[in-house]
Amino acid sequence: xxxxxxxxxxxxxxxxxxxxxxxxxxxxxxxxxxxxxxxxxxxxxxxxxxxxxxxxxxxxxxxxxxxxxxxxxxxxxxxxxxxxxxxxxxxxxxxxxxxxxxxxxxxxxxxxxxxxxxxxxxxxxxxxxxxxxxxxxxxxxxxxxxxxxxxxxxxxxxxxxxxxxxxxxxxxxxxxxxxxxxxxxxxxx
Numbered sequence: 001x002x003x004x005x006x007x008x009x010x011x012x013x014x015x016x017x018x019x020x021x022x023x024x025x026x027x028x029x030x031x032x033x034x035x036x037x038x039x040x041x042x043x044x045x046x047x048x049x050x051x052x053x054x055x056x057x058x059x060x061x062x063x064x065x066x067x068x069x070x071x072x073x074x075x076x077x078x079x080x081x082x083x084x085x086x087x088x089x090x091x092x093x094x095x096x097x098x099x100x101x102x103x104x105x106x107x108x109x110x111x112x113x114x115x116x117x118x119x120x121x122x123x124x125x126x127x128x129x130x131x132x133x134x135x136x137x138x139x140x141x142x143x144x145x146x147x148x149x150x151x152x153x154x155x156x157x158x159x160x161x162x163x164x165x166x167x168x169x170x171x172x173x174x175x176x177x178x179x180x181x182x183x184x185x186x187x188x189x
Contacts, residue, residue: 024096028145029055030186036072037180038084038114040157040173046075046082052182056092064092066106068151070180081117084178086110086153088131100139107132110153114176125173129155135182143188152179 036050052070059065071085090108097103110131116123135149158172 024061024094024188025058027055027057027189028186029053029189030145030147030184032070032149032182032184034070034072034180034182036070036075036084036178038072038075038082038176038178040114040177041175048073048075050085050180052180052184054184054186058092058094058188061096062094064094066090066092070182081115083115084113086112086129086131086178088151088153090131090133094137102137103135104137104149105132105134110155112153112155112157112176112178114157114173114178123159125157125159125176127155127157127176129153129176145186145188147182147184147186149182149184150179151182152177154178 030053032052032054034050034052035047037047039046050070050072052068054066054068056064056066066089068088068090069085072083075082075084088108088110090106092104092106094102094104108131110129112127112129114125116125131151131153133149133151135147137145137147139145154175154177156172156174157176
């Protein structure tokens with residue numbers, strides 16, 4: 001009787017291991033909730049909650065390309081509305097510890113935007129920057145993955161200019177840094 005229980009237990013473990021094997025190549029798409037912090041040269045920093053969508057293609061187990069679009073909610077203080085976001089494109093390098101857990105690192109380019117609305121002043125700052133990120137991934141099922149990551153995007157931004165009291169103002173924010181800690185869920189096709 002004990003041999004049959006042992007055989008049944010071994011078969012169950014083997015079948016669970018076969019089900020846990022994840023697909024590590026191909027397309028994936030997902031969404032994330034982010035804790036975002038934005039800062040610029042001499043302007044202090046602001047933080048808040050943001051949302052994002054990401055997707056990519058894994059060419060093999062260790063190399064893929066990823067795009068990430070995120071935007072924050074209001075990051076400003078009372079009376080000042082600030083929003084930040086970016087669209088990033090990165091090669092992604094992954095190390096698999098086993099069929100369930102992996103770690104990744106990525107570095108690439110970003111199109112960045114910061115919007116500031118303060119009373120009569122309304123400025124949209126945009127520009128290009130660099131981005132990098134690291135994270136861990138856990139396969140929940142063969143196709144569904146949960147990940148925790150840290151991403152940082154940096155660049156110099158110029159505003160689109162605005163009119164106030166019959167004068168045209170434009171400027172820039174140097175050394176803008178947008179960092180985020182993200183909890184994401186994606187589907188591997």
